[in-house]
Amino acid sequence: MDSKARSLVSRWRAATMAACLAISLMAGRSTAIADDAPPAQSPAERGYDWLTTRTYLPADFDQAVFDNLWKVWPAELRAQARNATPDERRRMAFSRYGLIERPGGDGGKPALGYVADGKSGWVMNCLACHTGKVAGKVILGAPNTHFALDTLTEEVRLTKLTMAKPLTHMDLGSLKMPLGTTRGTTNAVMFGVALGSLRDLNLDVRFDRPKPTMVHHDMDAPPFWNTRRKKFLYADGFVAKSPRPLLQFVMLPENSGATMRGWESDYSDILAWIESLEAPRYPWPIDRELARQGEVTFNRSCALCHGTYGDHASFPDRVVPLDEVGTDPIRLQSLSVAYRQEMQKSWYGHYGERSYRTDPGGYVAPPLNGIWASAPYLHNGSVPTLWHLFHPGERPVIWRRTENGFDQSKIGLEVTAFDELPPTARSNSEKREYFDTRRPGKSAAGHLFPSKLADDEKRDVLEYLKTL
DSSP, X not given: OOHHHHHHHHHHHHHHHHHHHHHHHHHHHHHHHHXXXXXXXXXXXXXXXXXXXXXXXXXXXXXXXXXXXXXXXXXXXXXXXXXXXXXXXXXXXXXXXXXXXXXXXXXXXXXXXXXXXXXXXXEEOTHHHHEEEETTEEEETSOOTTOOHHHHHHHHHHXXXXXXXXXXXXXXXXXXXXXXXXXXXXXHHHHHHHHHTTBOTTOOBOSSSOOOXXXXXXXXOOXXXXXXXXXXXXXXXXXXXXXXXXXXXXXXXXXXXXXHHHTHHHHHHHHXXXXXXXXOOOOSOOOHHHHHHHHHHHHHXXXXXXXXXXXXXXOOOOEEEHHHHOOOOHXXXXXXXXXXXXXXXXXXXXXXXXXXXXXXOEEEOOOOTTGGGSOSBTTTXXXXXHHHHHOGGGOOSEXXXXXXXXXXXXTEEEEEEESSOOTTOOSHHHHTTSEEXXXXXXXXXXXXGGGGSXXXXXXXXXXXXXXX
């Protein structure tokens, strides 16, 4: 072999060795990267990420509108805001509208119930209604009984007009239907009816469908942490539990049927997150002896409908007939049998494969885990404390809550009761601060079952409910 050939062979061998070394190093580097990679997220972890980072709707408003809301507030509050710092104004706005700061947030992002759209917009999500404060502490999955959606939307619309900004879906929709007549409640059921009227059975958008019958009424958001115990959803328990019905509230025409159907895996994760939540523990002292006595009474008098708790817990998912439970009927009457059947036949009901209660005839007696943290009570949020639930004759006609107070003696919201709406409540926003049980859909009547118990039995059962 001549020198030129030897030189070529030598260079080939060197190149080969270098390539082998590079491959070896790359393999080692890949192994190191794999070793250092974070573990895969669980479905529940992904679900929380979807809720808090992904936008499924257009923005309700932008940061500039939010920062200027104070300029349309009542005169006294506006004067306070004018002399406040931006951080103080934000706290005032969060208090006025019942918004929740993100845990660990720096105050520069949207509230927990909203997601940033990357263009300074605030996009609403499920947590706006389904995460709130109890005794001033934020609890994931607790009903947001502070949320003043109608007041917020009303003042966003006015602010946009003063800033010459275009109105969007919430601003325009609230001109045609109420969003909620009392702080902490929403007309959520009718949101789904209105949006669903623009969809066929595949969820494809159709503008030629007949207008639905609208029976407006307010609902109290149920706690998320009891969803795992249920087989059916909603106050009347007519919808078989699955991820699909959770998509009802993103049915704006901007989202095509294909888009919504494509989000099913996201909402499967979101349902997994909802079902991962644990009920919060009662944070104050409990009389354990009274609670033990109360458990005996509860299991004898209440468990048939509300289930049992502890090591051998069970939940019957029982619908109590309306004439038996006696609570406000409007929620039940707001959806016809035909509407329920159509939903079952649609994509939501897996085209009829899922069992729906299309004529439920009453309301589901819900699970009671964490009941101390889910005031007010009944499906419409008309009863402020558990004590009032157990003493029907003492339920207030009109009541107003404090922002962060908790009534430990009565177990529930700290409220002031009224026989009539105070004359100082003149504007719509002021009237929404008062729960008036005389209004349609807001009755505090019914659920008289505790009346059969002696006073000491009621006391004992109330103590037991703190332990759930």
